Amino acid sequence: MDGRRHSVDIPISRTLIALRRVRSLRDPSTNSMSKFSSLFDNVKWETNSSNGISLQLVNGCPEAGLEHNEIRGPEYLGFDERREEQGHEFRLHSVPETFSSRLITCENVEQVGKTGSPVRAKQVGELDDCNGDFKDYGLHEEEVHRKGQLSERSHSSFKDKGMNLTCMTATINSVEDVDSCNEPIVGSSPMERVNHRASKQKLQSRNQVKLYGANGDVASRAGSPCPSLDVVSNRSRQLYGDEDVDVVDCIHRGCGISYCWSKTPRLRESNPSSDFEDLPLLSGDTSETTLCGQSFWKCINGEINPHSDTPRSLSQKFRPKSFDELVGQSVVVRSLLSAISKGRITSFYLFHGPRGTGKTSASKIFAAALNCLSLEEFKPCGRCRECILFYSGRSRDVKEVDSLRINRLDRLRSLVKNAVVPPVSSRFKIFIIDECQLLHGETWATVLNSLEKLSQHIVFVMSTPELDMLPRSAVSRSQKYHFPKIKDSDISNRLEKICVKEGLDYDRVALDFIAAKSNGSLRDAEMMLDQLSLLGKKITMSLTYELIGTVSDDELLDLLDLALSCDTSNTVIRARELMRSKIDPMQLISQLANLIMDILAGKCEEDSSEARRKFSGNHASEVDLQKLSHALRILSETEKHLRVSKNQTTWLTVALLQLSSVESNLPEVNDSKMCLANAQHKEGDSNSTSATGGRSNHSFTCMCNGSNSSKLGKLEDPERRLESVWKRATELCQSSSLKKFLRKQGKLSSLCVNQGLAIAELEFHNPNHVSRAEKSWKLIASSLQLVVGCNVEIRINLAVTDPVTKCEKVRKISFSLFSCSRRLQLKSRASTKSGSDSEVSHG
Ligand SMILES: Nc1ncnc2c1ncn2[C@@H]1O[C@H](COP(=O)(O)OP(=O)(O)OP(=O)(O)O)[C@@H](O)[C@H]1O
Numbered sequence: 001m002d003g004r005r006h007s008v009d010i011p012i013s014r015t016l017i018a019l020r021r022v023r024s025l026r027d028p029s030t031n032s033m034s035k036f037s038s039l040f041d042n043v044k045w046e047t048n049s050s051n052g053i054s055l056q057l058v059n060g061c062p063e064a065g066l067e068h069n070e071i072r073g074p075e076y077l078g079f080d081e082r083r084e085e086q087g088h089e090f091r092l093h094s095v096p097e098t099f100s101s102r103l104i105t106c107e108n109v110e111q112v113g114k115t116g117s118p119v120r121a122k123q124v125g126e127l128d129d130c131n132g133d134f135k136d137y138g139l140h141e142e143e144v145h146r147k148g149q150l151s152e153r154s155h156s157s158f159k160d161k162g163m164n165l166t167c168m169t170a171t172i173n174s175v176e177d178v179d180s181c182n183e184p185i186v187g188s189s190p191m192e193r194v195n196h197r198a199s200k201q202k203l204q205s206r207n208q209v210k211l212y213g214a215n216g217d218v219a220s221r222a223g224s225p226c227p228s229l230d231v232v233s234n235r236s237r238q239l240y241g242d243e244d245v246d247v248v249d250c251i252h253r254g255c256g257i258s259y260c261w262s263k264t265p266r267l268r269e270s271n272p273s274s275d276f277e278d279l280p281l282l283s284g285d286t287s288e289t290t291l292c293g294q295s296f297w298k299c300i301n302g303e304i305n306p307h308s309d310t311p312r313s314l315s316q317k318f319r320p321k322s323f324d325e326l327v328g329q330s331v332v333v334r335s336l337l338s339a340i341s342k343g344r345i346t347s348f349y350l351f352h353g354p355r356g357t358g359k360t361s362a363s364k365i366f367a368a369a370l371n372c373l374s375l376e377e378f379k380p381c382g383r384c385r386e387c388i389l390f391y392s393g394r395s396r397d398v399k400e401v402d403s404l405r406i407n408r409l410d411r412l413r414s415l416v417k418n419a420v421v422p423p424v425s426s427r428f429k430i431f432i433i434d435e436c437q438l439l440h441g442e443t444w445a446t447v448l449n450s451l452e453k454l455s456q457h458i459v460f461v462m463s464t465p466e467l468d469m470l471p472r473s474a475v476s477r478s479q480k481y482h483f484p485k486i487k488d489s490d491i492s493n494r495l496e497k498i499c500v501k502e503g504l505d506y507d508r509v510a511l512d513f514i515a516a517k518s519n520g521s522l523r524d525a526e527m528m529l530d531q532l533s534l535l536g537k538k539i540t541m542s543l544t545y546e547l548i549g550t551v552s553d554d555e556l557l558d559l560l561d562l563a564l565s566c567d568t569s570n571t572v573i574r575a576r577e578l579m580r581s582k583i584d585p586m587q588l589i590s591q592l593a594n595l596i597m598d599i600l601a602g603k604c605e606e607d608s609s610e611a612r613r614k615f616s617g618n619h620a621s622e623v624d625l626q627k628l629s630h631a632l633r634i635l636s637e638t639e640k641h642l643r644v645s646k647n648q649t650t651w652l653t654v655a656l657l658q659l660s661s662v663e664s665n666l667p668e669v670n671d672s673k674m675c676l677a678n679a680q681h682k683e684g685d686s687n688s689t690s691a692t693g694g695r696s697n698h699s700f701t702c703m704c705n706g707s708n709s710s711k712l713g714k715l716e717d718p719e720r721r722l723e724s725v726w727k728r729a730t731e732l733c734q735s736s737s738l739k740k741f742l743r744k745q746g747k748l749s750s751l752c753v754n755q756g757l758a759i760a761e762l763e764f765h766n767p768n769h770v771s772r773a774e775k776s777w778k779l780i781a782s783s784l785q786l787v788v789g790c791n792v793e794i795r796i797n798l799a800v801t802d803p804v805t806k807c808e809k810v811r812k813i814s815f816s817l818f819s820c821s822r823r824l825q826l827k828s829r830a831s832t833k834s835g836s837d838s839e840v841s842h843g
C-alpha cells in the first residue's frame with residue numbers, strides 16, 4: 001500500500017473543498033460514505049507546519065461513531081482509523097512535498113451504523129495522469145456527464161498550480177458496462193450523447209484531470225466492500241482466467257454505481273446534514289421520502305441547481321422499495337416472499353402484466369430480498385450490508401441488463417460469461433431484464449440454453465407487458481407472475497398518500513377520477529398527479545378535467561339529457577361549446593358512450609355521484625333504457641365515421657340530434673314478439689325450445705306484431721341478422737380474449753324477443769368452449785342486452801354432429817340464465833334435459 005501513497009502538493013483546504021464537492025455527487029442514501037464525509041464538515045484545519053497538519057472535530061462526529069475530537073495527520077494525506085476504548089483516532093497524513101505525487105488514501109474506515117452492522121471499507125484513491133477519457137472505466141453516460149462537470153471544476157480549481165488531481169472510485173455493475181470498456185458509451189438519449197461527447201472533448205483537450213469511476217472521491221468508497229483496483233484485478237485474473245481478463249478488469253475496477261435505485265437523487269448539496277443521518281434505506285413512510293421530497297420541491301421551485309440529480313417525477317420518487325410499498329399485488333408479494341423463506345428459488349422469473357403496475361419495481365425488490373442478510377421473514381430489510389450495497393447501486397451481484405443491447409452477440413457473450421462466474425459477495429447473482437419482449441430469438445435461445453448450465457446461484461428476473469410476444473419455450477420454463485391492473489381504489493389511496501407526503505391539497509373525488517382515468521396503471525396516475533401538482537395548489541376536479549381534456553360528469557349528463565329530450569337548439573349550443581373549449585369530439589363520444597354503458601349496466605345506481613344517480617333515476621323506464629341503448633348504437637356508428645371524417649364536430653352534433661329518436665334496427669320490444677332462429681340447428685331436436693318455434697328444416701320463423709312486420713323485410717336472411725347481432729355484441733366485450741373466443745368459437749343461433757325479454761341461444765361445438773362461455777355469461781349477456789336493448793336470457797348449447805346422419809344437432813346442456821338489463825341474475829336451472837327448457841322464465 002505504501003508504494004502507492006504519494007504526496008499532494010496542494011493546500012489541504014483546497015483538497016478538502018474538492019473532496020466535498022466530489023462527495024456531494026454521492027448518493028445520500030449510501031449513508032456510509034456520507035457519514036464518513038461528515039468528518040470533513042466537522043473538521044477545523046490548522047496548518048501549522050509545512051508537513052504536518054492538525055485537525056479537530058468541531059463538535060465531535062457522532063454520526064461516524066466518533067467520540068474523540070482530535071485528528072492529527074503528520075505523514076500523508078489519508079485516514080487511518082483505530083478503534084480504541086476511548087474512541088477513535090484518525091490520522092491525517094500529509095505527504096512529502098513532491099509535486100508529482102498524487103495519492104489520497106483512505107483505508108480501513110469502519111463505520112458502525114445505528115443498526116450496529118459495520119460497514120467496512122478498504123479503499124485506495126489514486127491520482128494519476130489522465131487523458132480525461134472515461135470510456136475505459138465503464139461509466140454510465142449520466143455519470144460521465146457529471147464527472148465531466150466535476151472534473152472541469154476540479155480542473156479549474158487547480159489548474160493555476162498545474163496539478164493533477166485524481167479521485168479514484170468505483171466501477172460499474174451492469175452487464176452492458178462490460179461493453180463500455182471497449183467502446184464509447186452510448187446514451188439513451190441524443191442529448192445525453194451530445195453532453196457526453198462535449199464533456200469528453202473538453203477533458204481530452206485539457207488532458208489534465210482524470211476521474212476513475214463514478215463518484216470520484218476518497219470518501220465515496222467508504223463503505224464499499226470492493227477492494228482496490230490492483231487487488232481486484234489480481235483477483236479477477238484468478239477468478240476468470242486469462243481470456244476474460246480484459247472484460248473483468250473493467251467490471252471490477254472499483255465499486256461504482258451503474259444505476260441508482262429508483263433514480264432518486266445521488267446528491268443533495270442543499271441539505272448536507274441529511275447525508276449524515278443514519279436512516280434505513282427503505283423509506284417506509286418517512287425519512288427518505290421526506291428528504292427526497294424537500295429536494296424535489298426545492299428543485300421545482302428553483303432553489304436547487306436544476307442539474308442536480310433530484311428525482312424527475314413523482315413516480316421515480318415514490319418507486320416502491322419494499323414489498324409492503326407495492327400496491328395491489330398482494331398475491332405476487334406473498335408468493336415471492338414465501339419462495340424466499342422456503343428457499344425455493346428457481347433460476348428464471350417472469351413478471352408480466354400491463355404497464356405501470358409494478359413489475360420493474362418488484363424485480364428490484366425481489367433481487368434485494370434474495371440477497372438480504374436479515375433473519376426476519378420480511379425482506380429486504382434495507383439495513384443489512386447487502387441491502388445497502390444494492391440500494392446504493394453498488395452491488396456487484398445484481399445487474400440490470402438492457403434488453404436491446406444484449407441482443408448484440410458480443411454483449412450476450414459477456415452476459416453469459418458473467419453469469420457463469422459465481423456471485424462476488426452475495427447469495428445470488430441476479431440479472432434483471434426489463435422489457436424482455438425485445439430480446440431476439442437467438443438471444444432467447446442462448447439465455448435459455450445457458451440457464452440449464454448455470455449454477456444454482458443465478459437468477460434471471462425478466463419482465464414484460466407483452467407475454468404473447470415471448471417464445472413459448474421461454475414462457476414455459478419460467479415461473480410466471482401476473483401483475484394485474486391495479487384497482488382504482490388502491491390507486492386513489494396511493495395518490496392520497498403521495499399528496500399528503502408532498503403537502504398537496506386535494507379533493508378526493510379528483511384523485512378518484514385520476515385513478516379511473518389511469519386504466520389500472522399506477523404510474524399513469526402518478527404522472528397525472530405530477531402534472532396537476534404543477535398547475536395549482538389544489539388538485540381539483542376542474543383542474544383534472546382541464547388537464548386530461550375531458551368534460552365533467554355534470555356537463556356530460558347535461559348534454560346527454562338535452563340530446564335525449566329533443567332539445568335541438570340547446571343540444572347544438574352545448575355540444576359546440578364543449579368541443580370548442582374543452583374536449584375533442586373523439587374524446588367526447590367516448591365519454592358519452594362510457595356514461596351510457598355505465599347507466600345501462602346499473603353502475604350509476606350505487607357507488608356513483610349524486611348527479612349520476614339522479615340521471616339514472618330519471619331515465620329508469622323501459623323506454624328510456626331503449627333510448628339509451630339506441631343512443632349507444634348511434635354513437636358507436638358515429639365513432640367509426642368520425643375516425644375518417646375531417647369535420648368531426650359537425651358529425652358528432654348530428655349524431656347527438658339523433659339520440660332522441662327511438663328508431664332502431666332491432667325491433668321494439670314493447671308488445672312485440674320476434675324471433676330469429678336458425679332452424680338448421682333444431683334438426684333432430686324436435687323438443688327444443690318452443691320459443692324459437694323453429695320446427696321445420698331450414699326454415700326461419702319470425703313472429704312479430706303488425707308494427708314490426710315492416711321490418712321483416714330486413715329479416716330475409718335471419719342467419720345474417722343473427723351474425724350481425726352477434727358481431728356487435730362481441731364487439732362490446734371489453735376483454736379482447738373473450739371477444740376473440742366468442743367470435744371464433746361461438747354463434748348466436750337464435751334470438752327471440754317478447755315483451756321486453758329476449759332469449760338468445762348460443763352455440764358452441766366443444767364442451768370446453770361451452771364451459772368457458774358459461775364462466776363469462778355475465779359479460780356475454782350484458783353485451784347482448786346492450787345490442788338488443790332489453791332484458792336478455794341466454795342459453796348456452798353444445799352442438800354435436802350426428803355420426804349417422806352427419807347433421808348437426810344441438811344437445812341442450814344444463815345451463816340457462818336470466819339476465820336483466822339493469823341487474824343480472826343467475827337463475828340456475830338444474831340439469832335441463834334436452835327439450836325440457838322450452839318454457840321461458842320471465843322471472
Ligand atoms: N404496484 C405498485 N405499487 C407502487 N407503485 C407502483 C406500482 N406500480 C407502479 N408503481 C409506480 O409506477 C412507477 C413505475 O412502476 P414500474 O416500473 O415498476 O412498472 P412496470 O409494471 O414495470 O411498468 P413497465 O411495464 O412500463 O415497465 C413506479 O416508480 C411507482 O411509482
Ligand SMILES: [Zn+2]
Binds near residue numbers: 372373381382384385
Ligand atoms: Zn437486508
